[in-house]
Amino acid sequence: MSTAQSHKPGRKKSRSLFQLRQDIPDRVFFAAGFVIPVVLLLMWWLVTSLGLVKPLFLPGPLSVVGEGWRQLTEGILFEDASVSVYRIVVGWAVATVVAVPVGILMGNYRIVEGLFEPLISTARYMPVVALIPLSILWAGIGDGQKILILFLGTFFQQTLMIMDNVKNIDINLIRAGQTLGFTNNEILRRIILPAALPGIWDTFRITIGWTWTYLVVAELVAANSGLGRRIMDAQRYLSTDTILFGTLFIGLLGLLTDYLFKRAGKSLFKWSSQTR
Amino acid sequence: MMTSAKTAAPTISVDGVGRNFTVSGQTLVAIEKIDLDIQQNEFVSIVGTSGCGKSTLLNMIGGLDEPTSGEIRIEGKPVDGPGRDRGFVFQTYSLFEWMTVEKNIRFALEKSSFARAEKDELVAHFIQAVGLSGFEKAYPKQLSGGMKQRVAIARALVYKPSILLMDEPFGALDAQTRGMMQELLLKIWEDHKVTVVFITHDVDEAIFLADRVIVLASRPGRIKKDMRIELDRPRSYEVLTDPKFAAYKREVLTDIREETLKALSAGQG
Numbered sequence A: 001m002s003t004a005q006s007h008k009p010g011r012k013k014s015r016s017l018f019q020l021r022q023d024i025p026d027r028v029f030f031a032a033g034f035v036i037p038v039v040l041l042l043m044w045w046l047v048t049s050l051g052l053v054k055p056l057f058l059p060g061p062l063s064v065v066g067e068g069w070r071q072l073t074e075g076i077l078f079e080d081a082s083v084s085v086y087r088i089v090v091g092w093a094v095a096t097v098v099a100v101p102v103g104i105l106m107g108n109y110r111i112v113e114g115l116f117e118p119l120i121s122t123a124r125y126m127p128v129v130a131l132i133p134l135s136i137l138w139a140g141i142g143d144g145q146k147i148l149i150l151f152l153g154t155f156f157q158q159t160l161m162i163m164d165n166v167k168n169i170d171i172n173l174i175r176a177g178q179t180l181g182f183t184n185n186e187i188l189r190r191i192i193l194p195a196a197l198p199g200i201w202d203t204f205r206i207t208i209g210w211t212w213t214y215l216v217v218a219e220l221v222a223a224n225s226g227l228g229r230r231i232m233d234a235q236r237y238l239s240t241d242t243i244l245f246g247t248l249f250i251g252l253l254g255l256l257t258d259y260l261f262k263r264a265g266k267s268l269f270k271w272s273s274q275t276r
Numbered sequence B: 001m002m003t004s005a006k007t008a009a010p011t012i013s014v015d016g017v018g019r020n021f022t023v024s025g026q027t028l029v030a031i032e033k034i035d036l037d038i039q040q041n042e043f044v045s046i047v048g049t050s051g052c053g054k055s056t057l058l059n060m061i062g063g064l065d066e067p068t069s070g071e072i073r074i075e076g077k078p079v080d081g082p083g084r085d086r087g088f089v090f091q092t093y094s095l096f097e098w099m100t101v102e103k104n105i106r107f108a109l110e111k112s113s114f115a116r117a118e119k120d121e122l123v124a125h126f127i128q129a130v131g132l133s134g135f136e137k138a139y140p141k142q143l144s145g146g147m148k149q150r151v152a153i154a155r156a157l158v159y160k161p162s163i164l165l166m167d168e169p170f171g172a173l174d175a176q177t178r179g180m181m182q183e184l185l186l187k188i189w190e191d192h193k194v195t196v197v198f199i200t201h202d203v204d205e206a207i208f209l210a211d212r213v214i215v216l217a218s219r220p221g222r223i224k225k226d227m228r229i230e231l232d233r234p235r236s237y238e239v240l241t242d243p244k245f246a247a248y249k250r251e252v253l254t255d256i257r258e259e260t261l262k263a264l265s266a267g268q269g
Helices: A011-018 A026-049 A061-073 A076-108 A110-123 A128-139 A143-167 A171-179 A184-213 A227-236 A240-268 B054-062 B101-107 B116-129 B145-157 B175-192 B203-209 B237-241 B243-265
Strands: B012-023 B026-038 B043-048 B069-074 B086-089 B163-167 B195-199 B212-217 B222-228
Touching (some): A026 A061, A061 A240, A076 A184, A076 A240, A128 A143, A171 B086, A227 A240, B012 B054, B026 B054, B026 B222, B043 B054, B043 B203, B043 B243, B054 B069, B054 B086, B101 B116, B101 B145, B195 B203, B203 B243, B212 B243, B222 B243
Parallel strands (some): B043 B195, B163 B195
Antiparallel strands (some): B012 B026
8 A cells, every 4th residue: 555655745645646556545546537537618609609610510518508408298108218217127138138147157067158159259259230131020119129138238248257257266276166075056056146246237337328228229129218219319400419318318418327237246245355 | 303204005196297288280398208206285386497397296186187198196096187185376376256254165165064053163274364354255366476475375274185286376466475474384384284286487496395406307397306405494595594495496507407497498487
């Protein structure tokens, strides 16, 4: 720890913000995160209020906020959000329910890895957008199709990540279990699983973030509600403020999900030495 | 003075053991042929250059790996996988991070037939023996490296194995902590009377702890020297400056240096 560094008075303090790999006060770190967004916001406001760009291309911040307010008060926002959240939760949950056991088995048994790895590694590079026609053919145009797209966008990567989470645990934990007389099955459930869980939770956090980014793709076709759908519709009427608000709002919900997972992980895995 | 010239069957008997590995189609002889008898309550250190197969040998005694040729017997019975007659301490702390100190140690008793009250007593006894009283409810994350390794030692001994296998257990600790841990280990060994096989590449550590130091030659691994250490027990750090200690050390260092040079000239260093 750098106690010697941080107790030096006055003048040195400002310079110490730019020490290689040195810690800085939490407040400064926190505040730093707002600097660039605020600058961007100011530039946005300046450029639009000076009339340097047409509102068609970039409406001002206030009109985007106004659009948000309109959607909120008319109840559209809540309706869109609840439909989208439902799709995301189901799509991600189905992917997770399959990915967790498959990933865990792949991480522990070379034979299972041999069986699935080539297929999954290939499948994960298939562009999800290109699968839309097939998904409609197979799953129709209802919610099932949207959920299928979200599943396809999440599942393959998630399985491989969970396999890695499992592989990353210390082999000596498994050996310790063997020397203590536990069976393979017990070691799997009582040692490997809890040891890998903090890593797996992190994978959950990252993959649910991806699901948010796939939302627009999922609602691209044959949807009549949802946050992604709203954006696609707005394109047709060139209502740029709706597009901007929708995009920012999805980003915000993604951020919120990420934060919730991070917080939950921190309190679930207090014991973990890798909790960040 | 410890004498191990017993007539009883050896506790650990390594009989013509060899171990080959296949690396990308090529056969690599990790251990050529090792014969080694270890008596009850003996403290044996095994030293050697890296890659001499010392951990492989220990893993085979522990039942975590199988010999390609030859046989290992514990109390006359061939080793067939890990067993509760042996405790194992690894170089990485290998603690269950989601369990408290107490639960880590108790976990090792799950497969034992001791009664509940006996288990409580054993756990309490070993927590005290490794000097962790007051840390029962702490999680591994909250402990220093030395303390973590003390938990690992308690966990390996709590179910009363007759053999303790240790694979460079103090390798990751700083010099001061390491010294304290060595003295603690000797005390535990004297109080509980187990047979210890201790792998290390620290020559001082090997001699300070052991009744016998085995030097392994590398590539392929085989026994280069089997040396009895005739230093009085109980030992304390003062023995490190004993002229007899220095003589042992010179001998072992000479052997290891020879092996290292051989490995270097063979381009394996």
